[in-house]
Amino acid sequence: MTDNPVLPDxxxxxxxxxxxxxxxxxxxxxxxxxxxxxNRFTRSAARLYxxxxxxxxxxxxxxxxxxxxxxxxxxxxxxxxxxxxAAVSRxxxxxxxxxxxxxxxxxxxxxxxxxxxxxHGRDLHDRILDxxxxxxxxxxxxxxxxxxxxxxxxxxxxxxxxxxVQDEDASGQNRR
Amino acid sequence: MTDNPVLPDxxxxxxxxxxxxxxxxxxxxxxxxxxxxxNRFTRSAARLYxxxxxxxxxxxxxxxxxxxxxxxxxxxxxxxxxxxxAAVSRxxxxxxxxxxxxxxxxxxxxxxxxxxxxxHGRDLHDRILDxxxxxxxxxxxxxxxxxxxxxxxxxxxxxxxxxxVQDEDASGQNRR
DNA sequence: CAATACGTGTTGTCATGTCAACACAACTAG
DNA sequence: CTAGTTGTGTTGACATGACAACACGTATTG
Numbered sequence: 352m353t354d355n356p357v358l359p360d361x362x363x364x365x366x367x368x369x370x371x372x373x374x375x376x377x378x379x380x381x382x383x384x385x386x387x388x389x390n391r392f393t394r395s396a397a398r399l400y401x402x403x404x405x406x407x408x409x410x411x412x413x414x415x416x417x418x419x420x421x422x423x424x425x426x427x428x429x430x431x432x433x434x435x436x437a438a439v440s441r442x443x444x445x446x447x448x449x450x451x452x453x454x455x456x457x458x459x460x461x462x463x464x465x466x467x468x469x470x471h472g473r474d475l476h477d478r479i480l481d482x483x484x485x486x487x488x489x490x491x492x493x494x495x496x497x498x499x500x501x502x503x504x505x506x507x508x509x510x511x512x513x514x515x516v517q518d519e520d521a522s523g524q525n526r527r
Numbered sequence: 528m529t530d531n532p533v534l535p536d537x538x539x540x541x542x543x544x545x546x547x548x549x550x551x552x553x554x555x556x557x558x559x560x561x562x563x564x565x566n567r568f569t570r571s572a573a574r575l576y577x578x579x580x581x582x583x584x585x586x587x588x589x590x591x592x593x594x595x596x597x598x599x600x601x602x603x604x605x606x607x608x609x610x611x612x613a614a615v616s617r618x619x620x621x622x623x624x625x626x627x628x629x630x631x632x633x634x635x636x637x638x639x640x641x642x643x644x645x646x647h648g649r650d651l652h653d654r655i656l657d658x659x660x661x662x663x664x665x666x667x668x669x670x671x672x673x674x675x676x677x678x679x680x681x682x683x684x685x686x687x688x689x690x691x692v693q694d695e696d697a698s699g700q701n702r703r
Numbered sequence: 704c705a706a707t708a709c710g711t712g713t714t715g716t717c718a719t720g721t722c723a724a725c726a727c728a729a730c731t732a733g
Numbered sequence: 734c735t736a737g738t739t740g741t742g743t744t745g746a747c748a749t750g751a752c753a754a755c756a757c758g759t760a761t762t763g
Contacts, residue, residue, distance in 0.1 A: 358667055360660050362675060372649070374594040374656060377607070381675060382568060382663045384682040389565030391609055391689055392558060394751075397718095409719065418550040425742055431553070433567050438720045440742060463728095463741065480550060484536050487558045491534055492688045498681065499538060499557060505670075505678045506560040512668045513567055570721080573749095585749065601712055614750045616712060639711065709760070714753105721748080730739075 385509075396486060404479055409434075410451075411483075413442045414468065414476040417452060422465040451475060561685075572662060580655055585610075586627075587659075589618045590644065590652040593628060598641040627651060 363380040377383050397408040406414075416428050425443065429436035443466055446452035451472035454464040468476065491499055539556040540549050553559055573584040582590075592604050601619065605612035619642055622628035627648035630640040644652065667675055 358664055358670065358672060358675060360664075362672060363660065363663060372594050374591050374652065375659065377595070378683070379679060380663065381667060381679055381682070382659075384679055384686070385561070386565045386569050387609055388682050388686050388689070389562045390750095391686070393562050395689065395692070398751095407718070415550050419553070426740080433563055435721055436742070437722080437744080440744090441720090444743090476550065483551065483558075484539065486692070487539060487556065488534055488536075489692050490685055490688050491557060492691075493684060494534065494681075496534060496538060499534060501677065502681045503555060503557055503560055505674065505681070506557070506564050507554070508669060509564050509666055510560070510567070512666050513564070513571065515668075516662070516665050517571060566720095574721095583748075602710080611751050612712070613714080613752080616714090617750090620713090705763090707760100707762080709758105711758080712756090714755080716751100716753085718751080719749085721746105723744105723746085725744080726742090728739105728741080731737085733734105733736085 392490065396483070399482070399486070400479060403482065404475060406475070406479070409438060409442050410445060411479055413439070413446060414451070414472060414479065417466060417468045417472070418476050421467040422455075424463045424465065426463075428466075446472065568666065572659070575658070575662070576655060579658065580651060582651070582655070585614060585618050586621060587655055589615070589622060590627070590648060590655065593642060593644045593648070594652050597643040598631075600639045600641065602639075604642075622648065 363376055375383055377387075393408055396411075400406050400408060400411050412432060412434075413428070416423065416432055420427065420431070423431075425436050425439050428434075429439045432439070443452060443454070447454065450469060452466055452468050454466050456464060491502075494502070539552055551559055553563075569584055572587075576582050576584060576587050580587075588608060588610075589604070592599065592608055596603065596607070599607075601612050601615050604610075605615045608615070619628060619630070623630065626645060628642055628644050630642050632640060667678075670678070
């Protein structure tokens with residue numbers, strides 16, 4: 352599939368005090384950088400959206416989801432966003448309570464509800480989108496469009512690899 | 528500083544149903560991909576470490592921290608890892624209770640404690656490190672060393688930009 | 704030497720998201 | 734029709750980490 356089977360570990364390691372102990376480098380280990388960047392970004396965005404719009408990061412993601420897929424249900428949203436269905440269910444309950452989203456019963460299946468944004472919800476989405484795009488632009492300050500493309504490509508490949516590992520875990524292990 | 532002042536927003540947007548509504552693309556928006564990848568990776572790693580070693584993701588990060596900076600204190604660890612000092616304090620309490628880390632009172636300052644790993648803690652760190660490196664290798668399957676370098680570079684630049692924005696927020700706003 | 708400001712770490716409270724268990728609708732097979 | 738199975742959504746219990754308040758040791762300044 353690829354011609355680069357193995358990356359040398361010492362790309363990511365740091366030696367502490369004359370190779371006494373080895374551990375992950377904070378600045379060269381991709382997964383460390385990735386989680387660090389994402390956590391800080393999310394936290395910072397959550398604070399901003401909460402302060403400015405009174406909405407949490409999860410509920411903002413839900414607004415995006417409902418804009419993208421009007422009429423979607425809990426299971427679909429959970430799968431697409433990679434977030435537990437319980438969290439989705441609670442987020443939708445919050446949005447409904449705030450009058451940002453509403454559900455319509457599906458004719459065919461009594462359980463599934465078709466969720467979509469109210470007018471108020473669409474307004475809020477559009478206002479937050481401006482801020483979110485602005486923020487993303489700031490995060491990518493100094494990147495060329497080509498580099499952004501590459502960056503996205505790397506992240507997508509990372510996700511594909513993660514999928515592969517998880518499928519493997521699921522099928523290879525007898526438990527669960 | 529850079530010659531790329533502005534990236535066009537439509538790099539990241541998707542049109543829903545004939546440009547009726549615009550929102551973030553899940554597959555082309557860098558920040559969406561970043562948080563998605565990081566969250567899924569962290570969760571998957573947390574499950575693995577919990578199952579295999581009975582330790583959470585936070586405590587594993589703490590093991591790395593203490594390997595890197597033996598004798599460090601709560602404040603230093605909190606700053607380096609970008610995690611709240613309360614979480615650090617609680618993680619250290621857990622590690623001490625499990626006999627993985629121990630604290631030594633500093634002579635100069637009664638408050639600061641110098642934390643380090645016990646032999647048991649170092650053993651566990653080394654065992655998990657093998658698994659973590661293996662996992663990272665799988666996530667970067669198909670990447671050339673050059674690409675990994677670029678990927679890390681992008682993430683570092685992202686973090687630098689994030690720093691800049693937060694400094695700006697902190698100084699520009701009168702509250703807090 | 705107070706008095707105050709500052710740094711360090713701990714604890715309470717809250718939001719978020721996970722897992723497990725459950726209720727219930729819909730489908731399938733005897 | 735009944736029983737078992739699967740899919741969908743909700744709820745409870747829990748882990749994690751953020752924020753705020755606090756206790757207390759150290760530094761600074763009059």
